[in-house]
Amino acid sequence: MKILLLGSGGREHALADALLRENTAVDLLAAPGNPGIAEIARTVALDANDPRAVCALAQQEAVDLVVVGPEAPLAAGVVDALRDRRIPAFGPTAGAAEVETSKAGTKALMLAAGIPTAHAETHRRASEAKEAVRIRFGAPVVIKASGLAAGKGVIVCHTLDEAYDAIDRILDARIFGEAGAECLVEQFMTGEELSLFAVTDGTDVLPMIAAQDHKRLLDGDDGPNTGGMGAYTPVSLSTPALVDDVTERILLPTLHALRKRGTPFTGLLYAGLMLTPEGPKVVEFNCRFGDPETQAILPMLTSSLLDPMLAVARGARIGSMPGFTWRAGASVTTVVASPGYPDKPLTGRPIELPSFSDAVRVYHAGTSRAPGGQLQTSGGRVFAVTALADSFAAAQRASREAAASIGFDGALYRRDIGWREAARLG
Numbered sequence: 001m002k003i004l005l006l007g008s009g010g011r012e013h014a015l016a017d018a019l020l021r022e023n024t025a026v027d028l029l030a031a032p033g034n035p036g037i038a039e040i041a042r043t044v045a046l047d048a049n050d051p052r053a054v055c056a057l058a059q060q061e062a063v064d065l066v067v068v069g070p071e072a073p074l075a076a077g078v079v080d081a082l083r084d085r086r087i088p089a090f091g092p093t094a095g096a097a098e099v100e101t102s103k104a105g106t107k108a109l110m111l112a113a114g115i116p117t118a119h120a121e122t123h124r125r126a127s128e129a130k131e132a133v134r135i136r137f138g139a140p141v142v143i144k145a146s147g148l149a150a151g152k153g154v155i156v157c158h159t160l161d162e163a164y165d166a167i168d169r170i171l172d173a174r175i176f177g178e179a180g181a182e183c184l185v186e187q188f189m190t191g192e193e194l195s196l197f198a199v200t201d202g203t204d205v206l207p208m209i210a211a212q213d214h215k216r217l218l219d220g221d222d223g224p225n226t227g228g229m230g231a232y233t234p235v236s237l238s239t240p241a242l243v244d245d246v247t248e249r250i251l252l253p254t255l256h257a258l259r260k261r262g263t264p265f266t267g268l269l270y271a272g273l274m275l276t277p278e279g280p281k282v283v284e285f286n287c288r289f290g291d292p293e294t295q296a297i298l299p300m301l302t303s304s305l306l307d308p309m310l311a312v313a314r315g316a317r318i319g320s321m322p323g324f325t326w327r328a329g330a331s332v333t334t335v336v337a338s339p340g341y342p343d344k345p346l347t348g349r350p351i352e353l354p355s356f357s358d359a360v361r362v363y364h365a366g367t368s369r370a371p372g373g374q375l376q377t378s379g380g381r382v383f384a385v386t387a388l389a390d391s392f393a394a395a396q397r398a399s400r401e402a403a404a405s406i407g408f409d410g411a412l413y414r415r416d417i418g419w420r421e422a423a424r425l426g
């Protein structure tokens, strides 16, 4: 079984690790990959966002399956191009990936289908968006760029002035470029957030265990929003009844609405949920595995990842496949980031990486090799450090200690990943 994995982050390193641990006979090729992936698989320099280049590599290597990690190649139509050439690909088409790439379109789809989500309006003119805030929404309110904005397009505004400023920056100053041609003015929701992933063939779903992400840079959920500073699983709030409820009232009706629209979604559907006092509601959908939740979730998997992925990529149905199974205990992932992250990460710093037991997995994200071979920092989020243990407290401690032992100048990491779970467990 030869697999081409697209992407270069910690999520892709975790996917590579999971696929190879499941089946050592897998011949894994990653494009472009990263130095961590290069230790376990062959890597090839390639623009993963170029459908023609991806198809050429897949054909040249005669791969059996292409797994697409990030959203950008999906939005660029890589899966469409692979399917045209009958190459099995795990991930949605560009039209289906609009669940993530068009927040405006997805909000309209959810509201029309009666899927629980916050009320919102979409605007292209700043004056009309501000009027919506002033007259119909008030503060707090959420302002979102409709398109892809590297995880930074959602601005929670606590005052009217903050909302006006966010609208100006998105619609007029275009801080997110064309992703901000439309913005959503959205009702603020209260509750805890939960990330629930499901592998889907477009009709049926195989949900994974839920995780909780930590978006803010600093301990206590303070500081600027980031791509995610850590995650943990399982989340005790996520009971089997809750997952069943989300499946029945959110996942299946969304897939039905997407089929009806003519953009059936296959691959990994990521539901970002708010557990509100009125029940779970959708904050956002993503069209791919989450980062860093994947780095926490996949090491807990004890059943096959490859079988459902391959079935979906080949166009088979998964309704009769067994659900995923998980090891007991807990998994906590701490992201180690460069100084200056998220605004201006300072890179090029040499890294000293200690060795760890198998209960600690260090997934590379922003690393590269200097000409002499020295491992160095090359991005904002540098590593995702996952610890597995029999209890949440032990996993939290081990993840924090492992993150602290990774040596590079100015390394940043949170010491409180999973603090809500810690408070719940007492």
Ligand code: GLY
Binding pocket: 151, 213, 227, 228, 286, 289, 290, 291, 292, 293
């Ligand atoms: N963890 C958030 C995301 O992957 O979008």
